[in-house]
Structures are given as structure tokens and as C-alpha cells.
Amino acid sequence: xxxxxxxxxxxxxxxxxxxxxxxxxxxxxxxxxxxxxxxxxxxxxxxxxxxxxxxxxxxxxxxxxxxxxxxxxxxxxxxxxxxxxxxxxxxxxxxxxxxxxxxxxxxxxxxxxxxxxxxxxxxxxxxxxxxxxxxxxxxxxxxxxxxxxxxxxxxxxxxxxxxxxxxxxxxxxxxxxxxxxxxxxxxxxxxxxxxxxxxxxxxxxxxxxxxxxxxxxxxxxxxxxxxxxxxxxxxxxxxxxxxxxxxxxxxxxxxxxxxxxxxxxxxxxxxxxxxxxxxxxxxxxxxxxxxxxxxxxxxxxxxxxxxxxxxxxxxxxxxxxxxxxxxxxxxxxxxxxxxxxxxxxxxxxxxxxxxxxxxxxxxxxxxxxxxxxxxxxxxxxxxxxxxxxxxxxxxxxxxxxxx
Numbered sequence: 001x002x003x004x005x006x007x008x009x010x011x012x013x014x015x016x017x018x019x020x021x022x023x024x025x026x027x028x029x030x031x032x033x034x035x036x037x038x039x040x041x042x043x044x045x046x047x048x049x050x051x052x053x054x055x056x057x058x059x060x061x062x063x064x065x066x067x068x069x070x071x072x073x074x075x076x077x078x079x080x081x082x083x084x085x086x087x088x089x090x091x092x093x094x095x096x097x098x099x100x101x102x103x104x105x106x107x108x109x110x111x112x113x114x115x116x117x118x119x120x121x122x123x124x125x126x127x128x129x130x131x132x133x134x135x136x137x138x139x140x141x142x143x144x145x146x147x148x149x150x151x152x153x154x155x156x157x158x159x160x161x162x163x164x165x166x167x168x169x170x171x172x173x174x175x176x177x178x179x180x181x182x183x184x185x186x187x188x189x190x191x192x193x194x195x196x197x198x199x200x201x202x203x204x205x206x207x208x209x210x211x212x213x214x215x216x217x218x219x220x221x222x223x224x225x226x227x228x229x230x231x232x233x234x235x236x237x238x239x240x241x242x243x244x245x246x247x248x249x250x251x252x253x254x255x256x257x258x259x260x261x262x263x264x265x266x267x268x269x270x271x272x273x274x275x276x277x278x279x280x281x282x283x284x285x286x287x288x289x290x291x292x293x294x295x296x297x298x299x300x301x302x303x304x305x306x307x308x309x310x311x312x313x314x315x316x317x318x319x320x321x322x323x324x325x326x327x328x329x330x331x332x333x334x335x336x337x338x339x340x341x342x343x344x345x346x347x348x349x350x351x352x353x354x355x356x357x358x359x360x361x362x363x364x365x366x367x368x369x370x371x372x373x374x375x376x377x378x379x380x381x382x383x384x385x386x387x388x389x390x391x392x393x394x395x396x397x398x399x400x401x402x403x
Contacts (some may be wrong), residue, residue: 006394011051014400020054021400024121024138024146025076027129029065031231032153032307036392037067038074039196041152044393047152058112058121062133079117082110083133110136118144121199124400125149128168129392138164146358149161151392153195153307154332155339157181169399172392174307174385177339193392194385196313202315202386204292207352212290213255217279223367224253226298231286234257237323241302242364243356251367255294256283300366300374304358305337305348308357311388313346317381320346321362324356345380 014021025041027033037059045055061067063080071078083106114136118126126141128134129151138160141148150168152161154373155175162237164184165171165287174177174195210218218224225248229237238258244266248254258266266283273281287294301310305322313320322340324333337348345363366373385391 004396006047007381010398011053012049014048014053015051017053020056021048021125021397022056022058022121022123022383023125023127023396024058024060024118024123024137024141025127025129025132026060027127027151028065029133029210031066033131033151033306034061034067034070035198036151036153036196037127038070039389040057040129040392040396041060041076041200042073043196043199044396047390047393047397049359057261058117058123060117060133060137065133067131067133076380077253077368081117081133081136082106083136085191098321105142107136111139114140115143115292115397125396127151127396128164129153132160135160135163138167142167149396149399151193153311154178154336156332156335159334170295170395171306174311174388175339176288176381187218191391193395194315195307196389196392197308197315197386197402199389201295201312201333202212203384204294204296206297209255209290209293209297212293213282213284214250215253215255215282216245218253218282219280222252222280223299223370223373224255224297225300225302225363225367226294227254227258227302228287229257229259229307230305230306230309231259233257233262233285234323234325235262237302237304238266240323240354240356240359242266243342243359244278245273245281247295248363248367249273249280252363253280253299254282255297257287257294258285259284260285270333302363305333305340305346307332307336310340311385314380315382315386315388316338317377317384319376319380321359321366322348323359324344324348324350327350339382340383343379343383345383347376 048055057076059071059076059078061084092099099195103345118140125145125147127149128138147169149170150164153174155177171190172193227241263285301318301320305324322337324337340346341348349358
């Protein structure tokens with residue numbers, strides 16, 4: 001089912017309680033798990049502030065993980081618990097190894113630690129966004145009687161979430177396609193909220209991107225391709241794009257966010273471009289506060305197919321060429337890319353070794369057919385859920401009144 005806006009009576013009930021809402025958030029290891037939790041916390045805080053209620057948050061994660069750094073940036077109290085990683089294999093016998101046995105012990109210790117944390121904090125509700133650290137916290141939440149909301153970002157269920165869904169009060173999905181992957185007995189507790197993205201990404205302006213990038217060679221008469229491999233860049237994506245630049249630039253502008261490791265190589269590549277084409281290529285290490293404007297400028301996006309990226313592309317209705325990172329745990333990126341391709345919202349370069357020729361053909365088709373770009377954009381927008389942060393926060397706060 002689809003979540004509704006949080007009822008006014010729920011917010012007023014929370015206000016009448018006369019005390020803050022207490023939330024434990026957990027999930028981490030990657031930005032794909034961490035940032036949806038952070039965005040949901042921000043949105044829940046805004047909803048509660050409208051009726052004069054505070055939100056007390058404790059973020060529980062792994063020591064030294066991304067989630068600890070992000071929690072510090074958000075000025076959120078943080079508590080670390082032990083966790084372990086299950087190394088999967090198609091051969092079950094290979095899973096019986098020293099590292100897995102060691103990490104089973106770490107998981108057990110983490111459950112005990114998390115139980116102490118949960119009982120001491122006494123949350124009204126626990127938000128789990130996945131990653132290995134979410135498992136001990138989710139198990140502890142239910143054993144302590146706290147309501148548990150599990151959020152899944154990908155079209156497939158991550159391992160931690162597969163182990164937690166039977167204990168969850170609510171299972172929030174990013175895609176309707178995930179319903180059939182749930183055990184039948186828990187589907188009645190599932191809602192489709194989408195995957196939260198930063199609200200500011202919805203309000204970009206392409207003209208601001210041209211100014212922010214100091215892009216004097218940008219040609220307003222040509223479509224613009226935005227290439228990204230994520231904050232750290234992606235060497236595979238960078239090399240594929242570098243190989244097709246001279247064929248692409250006569251027909252398009254290209255802004256390329258490449259990461260630190262490839263910057264020097266791509267700057268040298270830019271210097272080798274013919275004078276008439278070089279100005280249309282803008283390579284940068286990182287796109288920060290101007291990301292919303294860069295996305296607004298883009299007519300086509302070339303990227304990996306992580307859950308966060310796909311949430312942004314569909315919320316904005318952007319046609320894309322997706323190059324999944326393979327392998328990842330459970331091949332989530334390939335499943336994500338395949339899902340968008342089947343919906344007509346993207347072109348996916350599947351398989352372990354896409355070639356420059358594969359990318360060139362995909363770009364040639366999209367650049368040369370504005371009608372196809374428009375249809376693909378419309379299909380992407382149909383899948384998008386720009387209100388995901390609100391819907392997830394609403395589902396979370398609704399559990400407080402019944403938890």
C-alpha cells in the first residue's frame with residue numbers, strides 16, 4: 001500500500017503527550033544506507049517542529065564508519081556497537097571460514113551491546129535503513145519492545161533487512177517490485193515510500209550550474225550529458241567516457257564528475273581534445289552544493305546504479321545510461337539498472353565488461369533522438385517519488401502513536 005500524509009490528529013496527539021519523540025536510527029557502511037536515515041531524521045524533525053514537539057535522536061552504528069562521521073556532521077549523538085560482515089558465496093561450504101565465524105561472534109556481541117543501548121535510551125521507535133550494523137540494533141529493538149521500521153533502498157532486499165522484516169512493525173519499500181520478494185506473512189505490513197533524497201535536489205536551475213562551473217565553452221544549442229561515478233568517482237565509468245569523448249563532443253556538452261583518482265588523467269585527456277571541442281568538456285573532481293543545478297542542466301545522465309542515484313534520477317525524471325558496479329553484494333546495482341531499463345526509464349550496460357562501443361551506441365541513440373529522451377524522462381518520473389522523505393517520516397511517526 002501507499003502511505004498517506006501523516007494525519008493531523010497524530011501530530012496533535014504527539015503534541016499532547018508533552019514530551020519529545022525518542023528515535024534510534026541505525027544503518028550504515030555506505031552512503032546508500034546512511035543518507036536516507038539522515039534525510040528522514042531531518043524531515044521528521046521538521047514535521048514535529050510544526051506542532052512544537054522535539055525529536056531526540058540517537059544514531060547507533062559501527063565505530064569509525066561513515067555513519068559516525070555523518071552523525072557528527074549532523075550533531076547527532078552517536079553510540080557504536082560491534083558488528084560483523086557475512087561473506088557470501090554460491091558455494092555454501094565456502095561460507096564456513098575463519099572470517100565468518102569471527103564475525104558471528106562480533107554480531108552476537110553487538111546484539112548484547114545494542115540491547116543495553118535500546119533499553120537505556122527507551123526509544124518510541126527505531127528506524128533501520130540496512131547495512132550490517134542494522135542487524136544487531138533491529139534485533140535488540142524488537143526484543144526490547146520498541147516499534148521497528150525497516151527501510152529498503154534497493155529493488156532487492158539487502159541481507160540485514162531480509163533477516164529483520166519478520167520482526168518489523170512496518171517495512172518501507174522504495175519500489176513496488178520489492179513486494180513479491182517479501183515473505184507472504186509480512187506483506188500486509190509493507191508500504192511503498194520510495195527512497196528519500198535531499199529536498200534541495202528538486203529545486204535546481206541549469207543556468208546556475210553553467211555559472212558555478214565557470215563553463216565558458218558550454219553550447220546552449222546542444223544537449224548536456226552529466227557523467228558521475230559518485231563522490232569518489234568510478235574508474236571504469238571514467239575510462240569508458242574518456243574513450244568516446246571525441247565522438248560525443250560534436251553533438252553534446254559533457255560535465256564529468258570523476259573523483260580524485262582520475263582527475264589528472266582526465267585533465268590530460270581534455271588537453272588532447274581538438275580546440276573546437278575542448279570547451280564543451282568540463283571535468284571536475286567533485287560536485288558539491290551545485291549538484292541540484294548540474295542535474296537540472298543535464299539532458300542525459302551516465303552513472304552507476306546505486307539506490308540513491310536511482311532515487312534522484314527518477315524523482316527528477318532524468319533519462320540515464322546506467323553502468324552497474326559488478327559485483328556487489330547480491331548484485332543490487334545490476335537489479336536496479338535492469339528494473340529501470342525494463343520500465344523504459346534508462347538504458348543499462350549490463351555485464352562485467354561493457355565496452356566504449358556499447359556506451360557510444362547508447363549515447364548516440366539518446367543524443368540523436370529528443371523524442372526518446374522525453375519518453376524515457378516521463379517513464380523515469382513515473383517511477384520517482386519526490387515525497388519519499390515525507391512519506392517515510394510520516395510512517396515512522398505514525399508508529400509512535402501505536403507503539
